[in-house]
Amino acid sequence: MNWEQATSNYINFLKIERGLSKNSIDNYQRDVKKLTAFIKNMNTTLSPLYITQENIQQFIYETSKNINPRSQARLISGLRSFFDFLIFEDYRKDNPTDLIESPNITRKLPDTLEKEEIDDLIAAIDLSHPQGERNKTIIETIYSCGLRVSELINLQLSDLFFDDGYIRILGKGNKYRFVPIHITTIQRLNFYIKEIRSNITPIKDDEDIVFLNRRGKRLTRQMIFIILKELATKINLKKSIGPHTLRHSFATYLLKHGADLRVIQQLLGHESITTTEIYVHLDNSYLKEVVELHHPRSDFNLNEEDK
Structure with missing residues (x-):
């Protein structure tokens, strides 16, 4: 089996068996293509069935000169997944990445915004601008529902169940979840859809998309970043x-106001509770406040004679 065949089979596995999103599949495919190019540049016909740990180590060493530790760790993880697939399909008996150590990565906690800062961002939107009402609705929707940017730009009119107070979200792994939507966000979306979007003619295949540009095409991820950067x-x-x-801020706000971590996990669409814990990073002062308030001995006061 050559590299092209192995990669093609692997991509089909990721699509059909694991049901990964296009972005995730593209990343995995990119990792394998980097290794493929490296092997071919060695002027060897070595197939993925016979590549060794030494080959992988050499590849990682050369590649690490041009990428940061986080990207290097992700690359190693992607290759480990590829060779695990080859083992799963009985093409190989071992994984040459098993003994390859990933670099230590210090997790950088993401910034969050206070409610007042969200309000300031929204207040800064020029509603006299043709896209002002749309941009205000975008920020309200991301923040009040805790959406990923990919979930927002692919949100469809048929996903809005306002009478029931929910919207349906297609998340990672092509899995649906229902997210409660606040009445103020419903009102904002209704206004945008009836007064703004109704004056736009969608292009083919984007007829059901909620957020459109003035040409009737769904927005890009980059456009959402630009909108927020300009407001900031x-x-x-x-x-x-x-x-x-905005997603981090939504989750952190909920936790600080008493929401259960498992509930937040469901709202965000995280498979692992560990991922949710990262999103709701808390400072030490808040943790101390929670312990003092809810500790089982918080109602125990020492008498003067016991001090």
């Missing part, structure tokens, strides 16, 4: 923000 500059916000900042 406008209010002189020093934090580095993007669509995920």
Whole structure:
């Protein structure tokens, strides 16, 4: 089996068996293609069935000169998945990446915004601009529903169940979840759809998409980033923000106001509770406040004679 055949089979496996999103599949495919190019540049016909740990180590060493530790760790993880697939299909008996150590990565906690900062961002939107009402609705929807940017730009009119108070979200792994939507966000979406979007003619295949540009095409991820960056500059916000900042802020706000971590996990569409814990990072002062308030001995006071 050559590299092209192995890669093609692997991609089909990721699509059909694992049901991964296009972005995830593209990333896995990119990892294998990098290794393929490296092997071919060695002027060897070595197939993926016979590549060794030494080959992988050499590849990682050469590649690490041009990428940061986080990207290197992700690359190793992607290759490990590829060779696990070959073992699963009985093409190989071992995984040459098993003994390859990933670099230590210090997880950088993402910035979050306070409710007042969200309000400032929204207030900075020029509603006299043709896209002002749309942009305001976008920020309200991401923040109040905790959406990923990919979930927002692919949100469809047929996913809106306002009478029931929910919207349906197609998340990672092509899995649906229903997210409660607040009445103020429903009102905002209704206004945008009836007063703004109704004046736009959607292009083919985007007829059901909620958020459109003036040409009737769904927005890109980059466009959402640009909208937020421009607003942040406008209010002189020093934090580095993007669509995920609003998602982090949504989750953190819920936890600080008493929401259960498992509930937040469901709302965000996380498979692992560990991922949710990262999103709701809390400072030490808040943790101390929770312990003092809810500790089983919090109602125990020492008498003067016991001190």
